[in-house]
Amino acid sequence: MGERIRVLIAKPGLDGHDRGAKVVARALRDAGMEVIYTGLRQTPEMIVEAALQEDVDAVGLSILSGAHMTLVPRVIQGLKEAGLDHIRVFVGGIIPDEDVPALKEAGVEAIFGPGTSTQTIVEAVRRACGEG
Amino acid sequence: MELVPRILEGDRRALARLISLIEDNGPPAQAALAALHPHTGRAHIVGVTGAPGTGKSTLVNELAKGFRRRGATVGIVAVDPTSPFTGGALLGDRVRMRDLAGDPGIFIRSMATRGSLGGLARATGDVVKVLDAAGFAVVLVETVGVGQAEVDIARTAHTTIVVEAPGLGDDVQALKAGLMEIADILVVNKADRPGAAQTARALEVALELGRNNTGPGKSAGWRPPVLKTVALDGNGVAEVLEAIAAHRAYLESSGLWNYREQERARADLIGALEREMLARLLARMGEAALEEWTARIVRREADVYTAVQAMLESL
Numbered sequence: 122m123g124e125r126i127r128v129l130i131a132k133p134g135l136d137g138h139d140r141g142a143k144v145v146a147r148a149l150r151d152a153g154m155e156v157i158y159t160g161l162r163q164t165p166e167m168i169v170e171a172a173l174q175e176d177v178d179a180v181g182l183s184i185l186s187g188a189h190m191t192l193v194p195r196v197i198q199g200l201k202e203a204g205l206d207h208i209r210v211f212v213g214g215i216i217p218d219e220d221v222p223a224l225k226e227a228g229v230e231a232i233f234g235p236g237t238s239t240q241t242i243v244e245a246v247r248r249a250c251g252e253g
Numbered sequence: 254m255e256l257v258p259r260i261l262e263g264d265r266r267a268l269a270r271l272i273s274l275i276e277d278n279g280p281p282a283q284a285a286l287a288a289l290h291p292h293t294g295r296a297h298i299v300g301v302t303g304a305p306g307t308g309k310s311t312l313v314n315e316l317a318k319g320f321r322r323r324g325a326t327v328g329i330v331a332v333d334p335t336s337p338f339t340g341g342a343l344l345g346d347r348v349r350m351r352d353l354a355g356d357p358g359i360f361i362r363s364m365a366t367r368g369s370l371g372g373l374a375r376a377t378g379d380v381v382k383v384l385d386a387a388g389f390a391v392v393l394v395e396t397v398g399v400g401q402a403e404v405d406i407a408r409t410a411h412t413t414i415v416v417e418a419p420g421l422g423d424d425v426q427a428l429k430a431g432l433m434e435i436a437d438i439l440v441v442n443k444a445d446r447p448g449a450a451q452t453a454r455a456l457e458v459a460l461e462l463g464r465n466n467t468g469p470g471k472s473a474g475w476r477p478p479v480l481k482t483v484a485l486d487g488n489g490v491a492e493v494l495e496a497i498a499a500h501r502a503y504l505e506s507s508g509l510w511n512y513r514e515q516e517r518a519r520a521d522l523i524g525a526l527e528r529e530m531l532a533r534l535l536a537r538m539g540e541a542a543l544e545e546w547t548a549r550i551v552r553r554e555a556d557v558y559t560a561v562q563a564m565l566e567s568l
Contacts, residue, residue: 125340149341152339153341155341157347158344160345160351163351170355174362176270204266
């Protein structure tokens with residue numbers, strides 16, 4: 122039994138809309154990955170801690186609240202401080218185009234806006250985690 | 254294997270990494286387990302099992318908080334099923350364990366069953382050993398939501414808690430073999446719902462009729478308590494914690510602690526032997542022989558038992 126891709130799907134911040142996160146979690150599951158779903162209202166510290174304990178290859182953050190410019194860099198910073206810079210970070214949700222370059226600069230692997238197909242997301246995660 | 258000294262020093266990242274290696278079942282994992290083995294045997298391993306939706310994760314969350322208040326560190330292994338079709342899994346037990354975030358005395362790991370059928374993953378026992386060696390005083394193991402016969406947890410844990418909820422079945426369910434028999438502690442969770450009293454009574458009656466746990470190494474002097482909880486509010490959880498402590502004291506004073514330890518070691522040994530022998534046999538016989546005999550069985554030229562005899566004799 123070879124290594125299996127493990128992905129943490131988390132919703133940082135205070136918005137309560139987790140349908141998108143669940144759709145993505147399900148799609149990754151159906152693509153053969155082990156998805157750890159943490160649920161709503163996670164702080165960046167909680168996400169980093171869960172990523173460490175679960176030894177994941179990637180973290181997917183779902184943010185619809187508009188707080189991505191503060192939350193995402195804090196998660197990435199936290200992962201770095203914990204020595205987890207090998208973990209790839211993806212962001213999904215409503216992210217204005219003008220924020221994309223800054224988030225990528227901060228270390229986000231890819232950003233998936235509304236309408237992205239789950240196939241695109243699956244392939245991006247596979248590629249980033251060294252498969253496919 | 255530099256992970257081992259780091260784990261013994263409390264490095265959580267090394268701990269997480271080794272658990273992945275164990276799940277992926279490589280030789281480095283075996284070397285690490287061998288080095289950690291002398292450090293195991295101290296943790297109280299508590300299993301929590303029951304049907305899906307009875308509130309196992311919520312109860313585990315509350316139990317962990319209770320153990321922390323009493324000063325014990327807690328490792329948690331939460332198992333969820335792997336899809337038989339895609340190999341993927343959605344591990345959602347952390348959703349109910351938010352309260353435990355940020356506590357360095359707690360370590361939570363989600364595991365997928367990866368094809369195992371007994372309610373745990375193949376590697377769960379080894380992961381429990383690693384948490385034990387890492388110094389956690391209590392290791393809570395939450396099984397997948399089980400039906401009636403997934404009883405592997407009883408071999409892994411010192412103390413097994415079976416969680417029920419009102420409305421899941423009549424009193425005949427409580428008389429059936431399997432899950433009921435492995436309980437050291439019975440919990441009727443969601444006890445604020447209608448039917449909780451009846452469920453508790455049905456369990457009590459079942460215990461009266463045929464004392465649970467009468468087999469060898471089982472607990473002749475221990476009557477599993479039936480406790481009511483509303484885990485979501487923490488109601489009744491203190492009583493469960495007391496029952497866990499009482500059961501541990503009972504196991505120690507009766508000599509069953511050592512007996513169960515021995516049974517577990519034996520089961521582990523046999524399991525590991527089976528896997529290793531099979532792997533070696535298949536390697537020696539080669540893929541071609543396997544294919545050839547499979548084809549003969551399908552063509553009705555041989556049955557499986559004849560094939561096995563012939564394959565083993567050819568070695």
